[in-house]
Amino acid sequence: MQTVTIKIRGMTCMGCVNSIKNVLKNLPGIAQLEVTLDPAQAVVQFDPASTNPNQLKEAIIDAGFDVVE
DSSP states (O other), X not given: OEEEEEEEEOOOSHHHHHHHHHXXXXXXXXXEEXXXXXXXXXXXXXXXXXXXXXXXXXXXXXXXXXXXX
């Protein structure tokens, strides 16, 4: 398993947090997931054989949020 922290811009409420949780948990290989407003980030533990940080970031962007590099 691998863990990545992704900083997110554009979340304003718990609805945003839940939207990102729903998007990420439906990706293959997600083992653990924590999304918080303060700080605005997602901490994701995943199987690198199934997904990678770029796919996680793309899913967040596709959901309408920005990823801070």
